[in-house]
Structure formats: structure tokens, C-alpha cells
Amino acid sequence: MGLRFFERVMTIFQGQPQLLDAFRRGERWALEQVYRAHVRMLDGYLRSLARAGNARELGLSSSVADALQEVFIRAFSQTARSAYDGTRPYAPYLRKIAKNLFIDQLRAQGRDLEQLVGTLPDASEGAPGDGEPLADPRVASVLSTYLSTLPPPLLGVYEQRFVLGNSQESACSALGVTRRRLRTDEERLKSGLRRALVTNGILRGDLSVGDRIVRSVGSHVF
Amino acid sequence: MSFDDDDLEGLLANGHLSGRAYDQIEARVMDRVLPRARPSRFYWVMAAALPAAAALGAIALYLNRPAEESKPSGGFTAKGAEGPLAGAVELRCSADRGCRTGDTLLFLVDTNRAQGYLNASAQRIEPPSSERIRFFPTEGGESPLVEATGGMKVVEKGVRLGASLGPGLYRVDVRWTDGGPSADPSAGRGTSVELKIDE
Numbered sequence: 078m079g080l081r082f083f084e085r086v087m088t089i090f091q092g093q094p095q096l097l098d099a100f101r102r103g104e105r106w107a108l109e110q111v112y113r114a115h116v117r118m119l120d121g122y123l124r125s126l127a128r129a130g131n132a133r134e135l136g137l138s139s140s141v142a143d144a145l146q147e148v149f150i151r152a153f154s155q156t157a158r159s160a161y162d163g164t165r166p167y168a169p170y171l172r173k174i175a176k177n178l179f180i181d182q183l184r185a186q187g188r189d190l191e192q193l194v195g196t197l198p199d200a201s202e203g204a205p206g207d208g209e210p211l212a213d214p215r216v217a218s219v220l221s222t223y224l225s226t227l228p229p230p231l232l233g234v235y236e237q238r239f240v241l242g243n244s245q246e247s248a249c250s251a252l253g254v255t256r257r258r259l260r261t262d263e264e265r266l267k268s269g270l271r272r273a274l275v276t277n278g279i280l281r282g283d284l285s286v287g288d289r290i291v292r293s294v295g296s297h298v299f
Numbered sequence: 300m301s302f303d304d305d306d307l308e309g310l311l312a313n314g315h316l317s318g319r320a321y322d323q324i325e326a327r328v329m330d331r332v333l334p335r336a337r338p339s340r341f342y343w344v345m346a347a348a349l350p351a352a353a354a355l356g357a358i359a360l361y362l363n364r365p366a367e368e369s370k371p372s373g374g375f376t377a378k379g380a381e382g383p384l385a386g387a388v389e390l391r392c393s394a395d396r397g398c399r400t401g402d403t404l405l406f407l408v409d410t411n412r413a414q415g416y417l418n419a420s421a422q423r424i425e426p427p428s429s430e431r432i433r434f435f436p437t438e439g440g441e442s443p444l445v446e447a448t449g450g451m452k453v454v455e456k457g458v459r460l461g462a463s464l465g466p467g468l469y470r471v472d473v474r475w476t477d478g479g480p481s482a483d484p485s486a487g488r489g490t491s492v493e494l495k496i497d498e
Binding site (some may be wrong): 104105116117121124138145150155238239241244245251252254255270 | 307309318319324328433436480484
């Protein structure tokens with residue numbers, strides 16, 4: 078609730094006239110800062126739209142990635158940047174674009190929107206469903222056990238790149254590691270989780286990981 | 300990136316996209332919304348490593364001159380900048396003249412005072428322009444790492460001054476970061492240096 082109240086009355090540009098000026102001029106560093114401040118929230122919101130709209134395919138990671146790209150391209154267009162006065166909360170504005178995009182996608186699928194639109198999460202509120210538990214308890218258990226055994230350096234990489242979703246640059250700066258080290262540790266995290274899933278019988282070592290795990294992820298997303 | 304890697308990332312990120320995925324989306328968004336002229340500048344910048352090495356000889360001659368000799372007019376040190384790093388970095392294109400379009404801009408660093416990843420961008424102040432041109436990190440995210448070896452050092456990578464960096468007076472903002480390269484103009488510590496590009 079606190080965050081939602083904050084979002085309604087505050088904006089990333091509050092007290093930062095340099096950021097606002099640079100954003101409106103389209104300077105890359107400002108766009109990057111605004112993008113990073115909102116991308117994870119929008120990720121959650123798009124998935125909540127897909128759940129509420131019973132549109133499973135639009136909640137898949139590839140669809141969410143495409144939608145995020147489209148939302149930010151629209152929001153960062155010169156027209157949109159010039160029109161933004163810096164005082165209105167920015168997060169609800171982004172969610173409004175996301176919701177309109179989602180409705181357009183449903184319409185293109187020929188879905189009946191009359192009743193559906195009213196059930197979609199409100200763009201003026203924060204995204205619900207952030208951090209939902211895994212639907213498959215065995216996968217959740219393996220993941221939890223695996224994460225509890227991570228040494229501090231890998232745990233730091235996990236938090237920066239998978240919990241916070243920070244950029245490579247920001248993660249390297251926070252952890253004091255090189256980009257190459259970060260990439261290596263990300264691969265170690267994934268290969269370690271893969272081994273844990275195989276060891277616990279969720280994946281068979283001789284099968285394609287993707288073939289088996291997609292069912293768990295599918296239940297996790299929806 | 301294989302399909303199963305994406306799924307594993309989805310599990311680790313608790314059903315969200317990973318930082319790596321956000322990085323990729325960000326790059327595509329920036330490609331679409333930033334002015335088209337900008338990528339060509341990065342091509343120039345990325346192509347600058349080899350010419351920088353070729354220019355090292357002239358700069359080495361400059362560095363080996365007797366200390367009491369006055370500096371030639373081609374050097375640019377911090378102007379109007381205050382703080383502990385003022386004067387810690389100097390910009391040069393050659394030992395005996397100012398910079399011109401087509402030259403390779405080199406960074407001379409007093410490594411007793413400044414170390415870390417060298418991040419730099421420029422903005423033309425005469426005639427004024429709101430456009431900022433980033434030198435380091437490059438489009439590939441790389442910035443040269445300057446170590447505390449002591450004394451003046453010529454940074455191994457330079458910047459080719461392409462046609463888009465035309466004649467004028469520029470302010471080059473140099474930022475030093477420890478953990479890795481950074482495009483954030485307020486990251487780490489830094490100073491500003493004026494650079495004049497002649498006709």
C-alpha cells in the first residue's frame with residue numbers, strides 16, 4: 078500500500094530537474110535510468126494482465142519481452158517525452174500504455190472484450206502478483222534448497238540479476254566484478270539449478286531440459 | 300541462447316525476466332528511440348583502438364621531453380574544473396599541434412591521482428549543442444582500465460574524431476569508476492576537460 082501511495086503522488090523526476098531535462102531531450106543516460114526504474118514493475122503488470130485476461134500466451138516470457146519493448150518505445154518517443162511535464166506519476170502512465178497494448182492484442186485475437194476489460198488490473202495501481210510462489214511445489218522446493226546453498230559471491234549475482242533484475246553494468250558495480258566474471262557466474266547459477274533439478278528427478282539428465290521444464294514454468298506463470 | 304536457458308532464468312527470476320533479458324530489451328529500445336546518427340559515432344569510437352596504438356609513438360616523445368619544457372599548445376587539461384582530480388587527465392591528438400577531425404584523441408592520465416575504469420563523454424559548448432557523444436563505455440560496454448602504475452600513462456585505447464565530431468570547443472567529462480564501466484554521468488568521481496577541434 079505504501080508503495081502504491083508513493084507511486085500516485087511521486088515520480089522518478091521529483092526533485093531531479095536535470096533528469097527531466099535530459100529525458101525530454103532524449104539523452105541516453107536519462108532514458109536508461111527511467112527504463113531501469115520501471116521495467117521490473119511493468120514485467121509484473123503485464124503478467125498480471127495476462128492472468129486476468131486468461132491469455133496464457135501473452136504471459137510467456139517472450140511475449141512479455143516484446144510487450145516491454147513496445148511500451149518503452151512508445152513512452153520514449155519524442156512526442157511522448159516532450160508532452161510529459163514531469164509532475165504526473167510516471168509508473169501509472171507506463172501501465173496505461175501497457176494495458177492499451179494488451180487490449181489491442183486481445184482485440185487482434187478476436188476476443189470478446191466487453192466483459193473482460195473490466196476485470197483487468199487497474200493501470201493506476203501497482204502491479205499485483207509480484208513474487209508469486211511456484212505452482213509446482215517440487216520445483217519450488219528444489220529451487221529453495223539450491224538457493225540456500227549458494228556461496229555469498231553467487232548469491233550476490235543471483236540477487237542482482239534475478240531478484241532485482243539489475244543491468245550488467247549496475248550489477249558489476251555493486252559486486253565489484255568484471256562483466257566476464259558476472260557472465261560466468263550467471264552460467265554457473267543456471268547450470269547448478271539444472272543439476273539440482275536432475276538430481277531431484279524433476280529433469281532427466283538424458284532429456285532436453287526445455288522439454289521437461291517448460292511444464293513447470295508454464296504452471297508457474299499461470 | 301537456447302530455450303532451456305530462458306526457462307531456467309525464469310525459474311531463478313521467480314517468473315520475471317532476468318537482468319540479462321532486461322539488458323537486451325533496453326538495447327533494442329535505445330536503438331529505436333535514439334537518433335540514428337548516434338550509432339555511426341560508436342562505430343568511429345570502436346574503430347579507434349588501432350589508430351590509438353599507432354599514435355603512441357608521438358605521444359611517447361612528448362612524455363619523454365624534459366620536464367622544464369613548456370607544454371605545446373595542443374594539450375588540453377582541466378579548465379574551470381575544481382576538485383581533487385582537476386588536471387589529472389589530459390587530452391592530446393599529437394605532440395605538436397591541436398586536434399583536427401580525423402585525428403585520434405588520446406587520454407593521458409596521472410595514475411598517481413586517477414585510477415579505475417575511464418568513462419568519458421563529450422558535449423560541444425561552442426557552438427553549443429545539447430547532444431552528448433559517448434566515448435567510453437563503447438557500444439560493447441567496454442571502458443579502458445587504468446591501473447595505479449605511477450606517473451603519466453597514455454591510455455591504450457583512443458577515440459577517432461570522426462566527421463560527426465566537427466570543429467568546435469567541446470567539454471569532455473571523464474568519470475572514474477572502480478567496479479566496472481559506467482555510462483552514468485554522475486557515477487564515481489571525475490573531472491572535465493576542454494577539447495578544441497580545429498578546422
